[in-house]
Amino acid sequence: MRPSGRTASQIRPVTITRQFTQHAEGSVLIEFGNTKVICTATVEEGVPRFMKGQGKGWVTAEYSMLPRSTHTRSQREAARGKQGGRTLEIQRLIARALRGAVDLKLLGENTVIIDCDVIQADGGTRTASITGGCVALMDALTWMRSKGLIKANPMKYMIAAISVGIYKGTPIADLEYLEDSAAETDMNVVMADSGQLIEVQGTAEEAPFSFDELQEMMELSKHALRELFDIQRAALN
Amino acid sequence: MRPSGRTASQIRPVTITRQFTQHAEGSVLIEFGNTKVICTATVEEGVPRFMKGQGKGWVTAEYSMLPRSTHTRSQREAARGKQGGRTLEIQRLIARALRGAVDLKLLGENTVIIDCDVIQADGGTRTASITGGCVALMDALTWMRSKGLIKANPMKYMIAAISVGIYKGTPIADLEYLEDSAAETDMNVVMADSGQLIEVQGTAEEAPFSFDELQEMMELSKHALRELFDIQRAALN
Amino acid sequence: MRPSGRTASQIRPVTITRQFTQHAEGSVLIEFGNTKVICTATVEEGVPRFMKGQGKGWVTAEYSMLPRSTHTRSQREAARGKQGGRTLEIQRLIARALRGAVDLKLLGENTVIIDCDVIQADGGTRTASITGGCVALMDALTWMRSKGLIKANPMKYMIAAISVGIYKGTPIADLEYLEDSAAETDMNVVMADSGQLIEVQGTAEEAPFSFDELQEMMELSKHALRELFDIQRAALN
Amino acid sequence: MRPSGRTASQIRPVTITRQFTQHAEGSVLIEFGNTKVICTATVEEGVPRFMKGQGKGWVTAEYSMLPRSTHTRSQREAARGKQGGRTLEIQRLIARALRGAVDLKLLGENTVIIDCDVIQADGGTRTASITGGCVALMDALTWMRSKGLIKANPMKYMIAAISVGIYKGTPIADLEYLEDSAAETDMNVVMADSGQLIEVQGTAEEAPFSFDELQEMMELSKHALRELFDIQRAALN
Amino acid sequence: MRPSGRTASQIRPVTITRQFTQHAEGSVLIEFGNTKVICTATVEEGVPRFMKGQGKGWVTAEYSMLPRSTHTRSQREAARGKQGGRTLEIQRLIARALRGAVDLKLLGENTVIIDCDVIQADGGTRTASITGGCVALMDALTWMRSKGLIKANPMKYMIAAISVGIYKGTPIADLEYLEDSAAETDMNVVMADSGQLIEVQGTAEEAPFSFDELQEMMELSKHALRELFDIQRAALN
Amino acid sequence: MRPSGRTASQIRPVTITRQFTQHAEGSVLIEFGNTKVICTATVEEGVPRFMKGQGKGWVTAEYSMLPRSTHTRSQREAARGKQGGRTLEIQRLIARALRGAVDLKLLGENTVIIDCDVIQADGGTRTASITGGCVALMDALTWMRSKGLIKANPMKYMIAAISVGIYKGTPIADLEYLEDSAAETDMNVVMADSGQLIEVQGTAEEAPFSFDELQEMMELSKHALRELFDIQRAALN
16 A cells, blocks of 8 residues: 555665764764655754753754755755755754653753654654654763763653654655655644653644544554564664 | 533633734634634635645644743844744644644645634633634635625535543643643544544544543533534524 | 724724733733733843943843734744744834833843734834833832842833824824824824923824824824723733 | 035036946936945836736836945845845835836836945935936937827926934934934935925934924935936926 | 985876766766765756756856865855855866866856765865866766756866975875965866866965976876876766 | 957046045945945954864855946845845955955954945945955954054054956956847956965856966956055055
């Protein structure tokens, strides 16, 4: 039923390449099938003004798609002079999820910025960004400890994210573009490796969905997210 | 347990005043306790460029808070020169939800713009905007029929929205500001009056939440949303 | 002769509702007939950079119209990314007039911001903003004294503003939209309750005006402004 | 009493140099003492979108100060990314005044843009811009007739502008910077050479002014403006 | 003498990977040592407004660096709201050079956009962009011919670019970051494979340079550029 | 062969008027034939943030064209809300060249800003800006010494700039607009009066150029620049 021949619960091959670029404290290329995102983590001294003097750190994120990462070229946001609503919505989600995974007190007055730049898009760029960004963040925190900038590991838990949806009446996991653009309902689930939920965003694209369908999609995501945690762990070892 | 003495499932008094201002095709003041939002619906001929020539209409929304609708004044976005990420995220949600409730073919090549301007904020401004905006939209569509601009009612269903959350370990409905700012988890649920779901957005603010808590919050929202549909119906009669 | 049946010198019913919203230090809804403006006064510690270290305070103002406060919807300035020339011109006038009414030394290094948000427009929004803004400013200064932030009342005099014009060859006071859009000449007069002038702005819209007509309009404004000072005083008691 | 030794009603030497630059259809350097403004008039085919199809033309204006036209350098507005409120207020005044002097029907669907660029400022830049801009506009209209673009002269009357004010308690005409920055009241008067008024803008800078002082300033301006009309006429012959 | 041990005229290993991403009509990853740039070529129907109706095409380029492609993170231009001067200068150079290599008449009324996104920077990003962009452009033109959009190959010649400079008193080719930041003089040379020059930009960074040094650097660039043309040819076969 | 009848190496009449406006520390009107640029130098205490605490000064430049300095009017950049790529490219060149001519240590923590405003354009505005800007800079430095702000003259050498190009197959110096717009190749050369080179920028506009042509243009520029240094020296004495 799925264009790729995958089963409903089957996710695409996921690969995580660490130290993808050389300058950043954490640098990951994450691939969910044809979706490819570079996630870098930058450590900076100090915190934004509204956080100053609280003895706590800050974690933030930025998201962007290369203009031709998609089927047709989209206008470069820097040239247009502002980030679009979709971009801001996604980077707020990434930042919120990753920030929640860090004990900001243990981070001290330092900031970690996660840049997620999509070089090729085929559905699920925001969930790939969160899943890969978490690995880049972990690498940056390890770097901080190795430099003596922090004493303990501030990571409370690893997080990962997956998209699920209703496609031709059936709940499926990890939608690729062809599925995403035709799905009745699209949902992104962010989970901690403890099995607790971080963020749930479900949207009726073509048709409203029932409470039961919500339940089914949640189950599907739980399954897929466990696989992603295994892949993260393998990459980190 | 709640600052207001409400029970966990009890929503605030909700009032809907139609024809609140005189120029708009639909104009509603909606109040959820101390949260007050002016929702106006404007009918314009034509559609945005990317929709032209498809024989279909468009529904969009804009959201703003008066600078001093909140405890401390926030900078006016027009003066700052751009809308913030939170504003864009909220107005995308409002627009998506209301657009989904309309049969765009029956609307013809016309646009309805829902402006949601918060004049006083005490939590739940986005859910009040959706709930009030739906009434303003209905009034604008009725006006269109009365003017002969459309032949049939394009409204597929009424929609309403409510916030639910985990506050001091307990799921509660319709969070006011004091609760919202202290909640472990915050969730917005948009539903059609058919009982189907339109949008579900749950965020772990202070602590991750379990699949069971998600279930409980969904139940709570179902109950509250039925009340809101009654209030909408009463206002429209 | 006037669409409303008013006499040439007759102003519309004016009502001033104090404490209209709950968060601001001063909050006024002012209505000149169908023109309705929310004026809030916000007190903030400190002054803009160019005023620092002089031991003096600052008073400023911002003005905006809700997109559908008018007959046809105008684009939201926050979405457009900048405030228009008309908006800036009006808020500079409001700020200048209100700032002149305050002894900035007695204010200490504090700032009062007057936000004037038009929720319904029918001519005279800038004069309503000044007249209502002055009451909100007074309430904020009273609040400051009650909190011990200032010792003496810094208000030098109350101010109010009225529009006058030449309509079908006759000088009239307090133009509503229908008159305003057809007037030969339009003039705004800001006066102190001492009877002295603060600002006079007369513009030939359709036809130049004579020195005698200027004189007649000035007389008409004097009469109307006395009424407005009575209404302000009544509202403040 | 005046820093320059001028009498209260005495204006500075005014010179008008036509054809100051070579490309524009009208190009004037106007000097009021040390205030120097380049006013160019550009003729363009067509009108702005909101004027299309009415068979009428449009006249508009833009105003700017070179960064170091003043005692201390001000930030370049192009670098800052927006025009300031003062700039917009002034260019709206210039445009309104000059547009009113032209019969837009006789102009056909053409636009004339008056650019006023201050190269040296010593008070009165907006009144110099209007007075010089009117000559540049006249030259551009003459050019249009010579090219057969219009048949009749669309100029209804010449206009000129002067600043007057209360300085050390005395009404004076044509304030230079030292006077302007110390004046109790500052007023700009735009008049047609028919002796009728186009625009009157009086502002209490340091102290409110009386109805009688307004009257005196108006008389003073009438006198000064007659001189300016003579200078304009001489320059055009 | 050089940090890398290279000889003065020796360029870094250069690799060109075609079809690096899947959506673009031309997509190249070019590496000059540690400098890595993704160059994609997008074909769009139509031309910018100022080119319409001339029967000719257009070639343009955009350039950007990922925020953490450099040693320290630079602010994302999309977030800052504008492209910096350096970015605009570089993309104007890339566009001008590539546009010159194409016979715009043979291109028909089509546009090719070359996006150069630096994912890792170690000096010479603009010359890598031109050299890789030319291959991506060639691939896009070949695609156009295969689709029947154009009949003949509009490419007049291949172009490539190299940086040369004076480093510790000696002319060297292909500066990496360490050399670039310490060089007395920095120069970029763009050449056609015919051996003719397209663009020469030499800048005295630390010390002025002599006419003889200019001559020496030109010679050095000629040599390096011949190597680059060989690498381009090999990649295209 | 040249429209003006000049020989290939002949530059236009160049005049330098110092103290052109009265407020700036250095103010020069420079004319290359019909190209006229006002160059002012402003001295400000302090340096930009990235230079603080190094005990060194800063020199920067801004460039702008009056909207109607050209044959057809171009949009005012302040109204458009951003400076164009050409403007930024030019002002970066001017700033880089002039900054290189100053010993920043001798300047102390002070900034000199060179504003170059083109009031009439006929080709060569950037080279006129550099040549005139250098005189304005020298005047500002002399003023600083006279005020005791600096002890020694920080000027390392005078600089001047000239355009050269290939026009109808022949190398010529100092291109005016008619030549510039038809030239095969356009080149700008900035030189120190020591005879050393500061910046060389050659661009193939219509056709690539040979190494020999580069050589010829360089020779031509050397000749022309010597004349410009004589004119600068004469102006400064």
